[in-house]
Amino acid sequence: MSPDTTGIDHSRIDFAPLVESVTGPVFTPGxxxxxxxxxxxxAGYRHTPAAVLGAANAEDVRLAVAFAAAHDIAVAVQATGHGVTVLDRGGLVISTRRLTDxxxxxxARTARIEAGARWEQVVALxxxxxxxxxxxxxxxxxxxxYTLAGGLGLLAREFGYAADLVEAVxxxxxxGQARRVTAxxxxxxxxxxxxxxxxxxIxxxxxxxxxxxxTVYGGGMYFDAAQADLVLEQFRSWTATAPESVTASLGMIEYPPIPVFxxxxxxxxxxxxxxxxxDLAAGPGLVAPWRAFGAGIIHEHLGELAYPEVGSIYAEPTFSHAYDGNSVLLSELTPEVLEAVRTLAGPGSPVDCIVDLRHMGGALSRQPEVPNSVPFREAAxxxxxxxGSDEAPLADIRAAHAALDEAVKPWTLGRSLNFVYGERAAxxxxxxxxxxxxxxxxxxxxxxxxxxxxxxxxxxxEPAA
Structure with missing residues (x-):
């Protein structure tokens, strides 16, 4: 087994004391x-640790962290595995997926949510x-x-980051101490x-x-990508004056010719x-300019949605798959940025790209009453x-994405921790x-x-001295 960055060969570590002390299962390679x-x-990237603990409760996590500290083993955590980036090679992974209470x-209008829970489970309750x-x-x-990286949600301009609504951690x-941390x-x-x-x-x-x-008023309108220049410019001009009560985004994607769509x-x-x-009353009026600006709507899904139905707005895939990608936070949306998006990531791009351009500002631009470390609040x-990292060579994918990064660099403030996908160095x-x-x-x-x-x-x- 390969040693991790400490230089210690963790294949020689005896995990039996950890196995005996915790309630959840501990697995080793093979x-x-x-x-x-x-x-x-x-599905494109996976940790290969010396051991993985399926934590059954918070005490398991505490015992595992204490064990890792005693043996100087790097500790990683995984819940649903959406945001895998830096891969563990020979350390200890703590899986929190069983913690779903x-x-x-x-x-009090509050919820306590354990570390393995998904948003759909929270919304159902x-x-x-x-x-x-x-x-x-x-x-x-x-x-x-999602939340501790900031959490950029469907109603972000109206209410801010998900991290802004955290009351305790x-x-x-x-x-090796278990703490309940508050302001x-x-x-x-x-x-x-x-x-x-x-x-x-952890x-x-x-x-x-x-x-x-x-209930929200939401959904979307679809336009043919041949009209992308018109739609992108409409998005730029419309969002420039949109009230912060509405959160809007624009996506570009090629759909396969299969009946599920x-x-x-x-x-x-x-x-x-x-x-x-x-704002249910204002919703239809807010989107009215999109019906009249010149590009033909080929499909529409708009109306009042009970909150458990808001996943239909983006209709993102729910099945495991391999992907690689990144994000940049922009100070403004210039014609040059739009041209780069259309030509470098639209139809005819070197690799198939899914583009997501989200309007920020509003409540996102303001620190909450108890400030937090979510950066770049000035991003517009x-x-x-x-x-899809199984659809093209990874080098080609990253080269295409880097070309877009370079084209929009003059307006780039930084990157979002929520949206860095695929294996990266620490x-x-x-x-x-x-x-x-x-x-x-x-x-x-x-x-x-x-x-x-x-x-x-x-x-x-890295810790400061």
């Missing part, structure tokens, strides 16, 4: 259950009370990783966790505020413009591109995921809470 435990939504307090979380476009995504830190108990760590994701500990549960939202979309490259707002848009984008001041403060706090960099199998924030 053992039945090892591959299954490490299988997640991302969710408790809703309708009176909050919707009967007329409440909703700040969930994202895909209900099958895990709550914790239950986390095991590098010293009052540990203000610095609370700031760092909400934006620093898995750099400061989170076992979150407590979040819920919104009094039962609506007939007008099959086999076509399309531009999909998507909307969501809680986020541009995301991904490709120091990838070290200067791009946070602004200098935020990164410096995070590094200082990393030196306090994880001076040995136990939690290094991630897009790493």
């Amino acid at each position: 053992q039945e259950g090892y591959e299954e435990e490490l299988t997640g939504f991302q 969710i408790t809703v307090d309708p009176g 909050t919707a009967p009370h007329g409440l909703a979380p700040l969930s994202g476009s895909a209900g099958h995504v895990g709550v914790v990783g 239950e986390v095991v830190t590098a010293d 009052d108990s540990d203000p610095d760590l609370f700031w760092a966790l909400r934006g620093g994701r898995d750099n400061f500990g 989170v076992t549960a979150l407590e979040i505020s819920l919104l009094p939202v039962a 609506p007939e007008p979309l099959r086999g076509r490259h399309v531009v999909h413009v998507r909307f969501a707002t809680t 848009y986020i541009l995301r591109v991904l490709s 120091d990838a984008y070290a200067g791009e995921l946070y602004d200098p001041a935020t990164r410096a403060r995070l590094a200082k706090l990393k030196g306090v809470y994880d001076p040995g960099n136990l939690f290094r199998t991630n897009l790493n924030i």
Whole structure:
């Protein structure tokens, strides 16, 4: 077995004491259950640790972290496996997928959510009370990783980042302590966790505020990609004056000619413009300009949606598959950016690309009452591109994505931790995921809470001396 970055050959470590102390299963390479435990939504990349623990409870996580610290084993965490980036090679992976307990307090408008839960599970329990979380476009995504990276959701301009609504974090830190962290108990760590994701500990549960939202006006309109120049320009001009009560995005994708998709979309490259707002009365008027600007609508899905139905707005795939991609946060949406998107990632691009361009600003631009470490709040848009990594050579995919990155570089502020896909080095984008001041403060706090960099199998924030 290959040693990890410590230089210690972890194949010689005796995991029997860990096996005997925890409730959940511990698997090592070659053992039945090892591959299954490490299988997640991302099918293109997988950890290969010296051992993986299927944590059954928070105490299992605490015991595993303490064991890893005693043996200087790097610790990684996986829940649903959507955001696999830095791969564990010979360390310890803690799988939290069994931690799925969710408790809703309708009176307080809060929910406690364990680390393996998915948004669709949360929504199923909050919707009967007329409440909703700040969930994202895909209900099958895990709550914790999404939220602690920021969490850019369907109603983001209206209500901010999902991290902004976190009230408490239950986390095991590098010293093997289980802590309940709040703004009052540990203000610095609370700031760092909400934006620093898995750099400061293994989170076992979150407590979040819920919104009094039962229904949204939302959906989308589809246009043929031959009209992409018109649609992109309409998106630029319309979002320039759109109220923050509406969150909009634009996608470009080529649909395969199979019956699972609506007939007008099959086999076509399309531009999909998507909307969501809680202002039910204003919704139809807000999207009215899209019916009259000049490009013909080939398919439409718009109307009032009960919150459990909001996944239909993006209609993203729910099956495991291989993908690679990235994102950039933009200061503005210029004609040059739109031209780059159309020519470098649209029809005729060197590799098939799925483009996602989201309007930001509004509540995203403001720190919450209790500030957090989510950076680049001045960003006006986020541009995301991904490709199926089993459909073209990875070198070709990354070259095509890099060409788009380079074309929009003059307007790029940084990258979003929520949208970095595929295997990367731990120091990838070290200067791009946070602004200098935020990164410096995070590094200082990393030196306090994880001076040995136990939690290094991630897009790493190295501890300051």
